[in-house]
Amino acid sequence: MRFDTVPKPPAVAARPRDDRGYPVPAITPWEDGRPQFALTDYERSAACARERLCSVCNTLMPRGPVWRVVGGTEAVAIGEALAAGRPYRNMAPTTEGPGHRACMLYASMVCPYLARSNARRRVTAVQGDTPDGLTAHVVRGAARGDAGAVVGFAEYEFGITPTKVLFRFLDPVEWLPHDDADEQLPNLRAELDRIAQR
Ligand SMILES: [Zn+2]
Numbered sequence: 001m002r003f004d005t006v007p008k009p010p011a012v013a014a015r016p017r018d019d020r021g022y023p024v025p026a027i028t029p030w031e032d033g034r035p036q037f038a039l040t041d042y043e044r045s046a047a048c049a050r051e052r053l054c055s056v057c058n059t060l061m062p063r064g065p066v067w068r069v070v071g072g073t074e075a076v077a078i079g080e081a082l083a084a085g086r087p088y089r090n091m092a093p094t095t096e097g098p099g100h101r102a103c104m105l106y107a108s109m110v111c112p113y114l115a116r117s118n119a120r121r122r123v124t125a126v127q128g129d130t131p132d133g134l135t136a137h138v139v140r141g142a143a144r145g146d147a148g149a150v151v152g153f154a155e156y157e158f159g160i161t162p163t164k165v166l167f168r169f170l171d172p173v174e175w176l177p178h179d180d181a182d183e184q185l186p187n188l189r190a191e192l193d194r195i196a197q198r
Helices: 042-051 072-083 101-110 112-125 133-144 181-196
Strands: 066-071 148-160 165-178
Touching: 042 148, 042 165, 066 072, 066 101, 066 165, 072 148, 072 165, 101 148, 101 165, 101 181, 148 181, 165 181
Parallel strands: none
Antiparallel strands: 066 148, 148 165
16 A cells, blocks of 8 residues: 555644655654654653653553554564463563554554564564464565564553663553555554544
């Protein structure tokens, strides 16, 4: 799907745009009037962590689960843990902050940097034992470099060091895998309907 045909959550529609019309996430730094999508701004990221702001739209995340987009390898690991009934704890901290469910569904479909990180991870994602049914399609998608999942976590922790802001995500409570991010469209539409009815 073209990015400008993906429906936007209201708070995302209110974000500034780049020259092509891409909404600029809250944690993206600007240099000379241009958003640097591949980078994460330290101060903006620290503010999101401290104030429980969504890393995409910069508005408050209510108490309860938070969401993020995970790439191929991590998506497979989480899916396998959930299928086996094992607790999953992402022991490796990440600089990618949490967000609203709608914002992360949207980001999974339009953010080329998430797609790129999936591509980097794909080699290890297809190694190992034959996956179970739950994760098999994620592994197939990972082989093409476009698989991932939008995952809800019960809680997150953060640490602010002098140079970076690191997040750790605890206890997955929702698991929305995709072979191709366009498959998230029905989930995004349903979530936007739900928001509109509040
Ligand atoms: Zn948001």
